[in-house]
Amino acid sequence: MDDDLDAMSRDQLVAEVLRLRTAVRAHRDTSGHDLCWHHPDLWATLPERVEPDIAVPPWPRFMRGCVAHRQSLDEQAPDAAVHDAEHDAR
Template sequence: MGNIVVADNDLNSLSREQLIEEVIKLRDGIRKHRDSTGHELCWHHPDLWALLPEKTEPQIAVPEWPVFLKGCIRYRTSLDEQQPDAPRTAEGFKK
């Protein structure tokens, strides 16, 4: 088993039932992230990060527009490479 991060020491005090509850909560969060599609794939996911026990405000750095768009194009290209048969949609972003 890998090294336990200091923030994960709380797991040692949880009962079997509490550990199962935690695993279910984490799996639900991972599935929600995994099952996102369309424009949802481009967003950061604070709900996923909130599943961690340490409550911190993520310190994100936002790339300048040209760098950001280059990354979006690379990400979309990787989807073509990894999922060439995935259905395509022309649906626009909805807030």
């Protein structure tokens, strides 16, 4: 699956690492309501172009997952700043 790396020069590999680090940092630095969205830009850093086969839980289970995710943030980042803004559904 990652055979493309075998043909890359050192400079190309360094450029690839920097491109991937940039994508991971952008994902890491997501905050506020953006934490809740899927991130096709991150998936697009992979060389294989596939349409993600996502499955979405029914609303009650989905909302329980959102609550669990938010609770885990309270446990893992108890001192995180509060982003007290409504979601902008542009």
